[in-house]
Amino acid sequence: MRRQLPYLVEKDPRFPENLEHRKHWEYAQVVVGLEQLGALHQDALVLGVGAGHEEAIYDLSTRVRWLFATDIYGSGYFRAGEADARMLLDPDHFARCPYNRNRLVVENMDALDLRFEDRTFDAVYSLSSIEHFGGLAGATRALDEMARVASSRQCRL
Template identity: 30%
Template sequence: MTALPPEEIWRGRPVPPPDAWPAARALDRSPVCRQSDFETGWFAWWTASLGERLRYHRKLWEFAVIAQALHERGLLRMGARGLGFGVGHEPLPAYFAARGCRITATDLHAEAAAGVGWIETAQHAAGLDPLQRPDLCPPDVLIDRVAFRPADMTAIPPDLGGFDFCWSACALEHLGSLAAGLDFIEASLATLRPGGVAVHTTEFNLSSDEHTVDHQGTVLFRARDLRELADRLTAAGHHVAPLDLTPGGGPVDRYLDLPPYRAEPHLKLALERFYTTSVAIVVTRGS
């Protein structure tokens, strides 16, 4: 990892290409966050569609990757049913509703969220108000197409089922342990109809496939954890988009952001004594 790249490499960049459009097969894999994705037409298209500014930030990558993965599988369509976990103040429920989807948005019960600081840092939703994005979806349309309910990701309510897709954006690493996060991904598949798709993003340990952070407020998943999960889900009859865990070699990829973290560039960062970035896991439920 290197020092901050020269500003001309990242400030005001990447520049959106003139042919920005969602790709047909950009997410037939489960990738890690890389600089090269930010410089594609599909990424620029999703950034604009979600009302965001194009910049090198991994949270933007998570939103764009979730939307792209669902789009190319034909799930962002009128009447499709989607379930969001730990939605906080994300733009995704509003955007999906604007595309005609019927969304159930969930987040931790308010009392539990206050106990871990999510409310104080504006990362928690307790109703539809934090999900309103008039620039993406008219308020009356959002109220009609989005329902909110509290839900614990470690104990998904059994009546949540039959959805066409579900997603979470960097929430499952806060469930208390590696095992709890992996169990959540598997449990989330039970909320889907056969052929439904789950897209989850989380923390990926770039430093070690042996040592990591576990049993803390934020845990870091290793390559071996994800491979074992993929094997487990495949054995259960599901399809996991192949893992693509190469970290990328661009100058922004090589920059390690240190606390207090920058607004940009922010793709790879130091957490505890490890380097980490975001990874997306894309799973299609089997029959």
């Protein structure tokens, strides 16, 4: 959490103490979890779905070959926040932690229709988003899509 959110460490050196937030925990957990699964290496392709401009995509870009961040940027309920369309043109603008700008690919994409071949990615994840994909039917469809594009050989989340 301290690596992903250095601006909060500057704000309070005891961070995450006193500034606890569920999303900070979630961002850190996905990186630690993928690490423990052996999914983070210099040849790995990782996909974030409904990723917005979360810190995890930036942090992961330093650990994999390519990190693909997808969202319906510029539309939907979150278009003025997490899904800000500027992310498509200038992801640097939203970076708040060290990252590799040459390994971060940002694409506009509906979670229910992922435009990738089957078994493309070593790992696929989604944080704080699946509940926004259109109820149970949308969540189920998105999970099917995420499983489809995840490699069965290495790791399926």
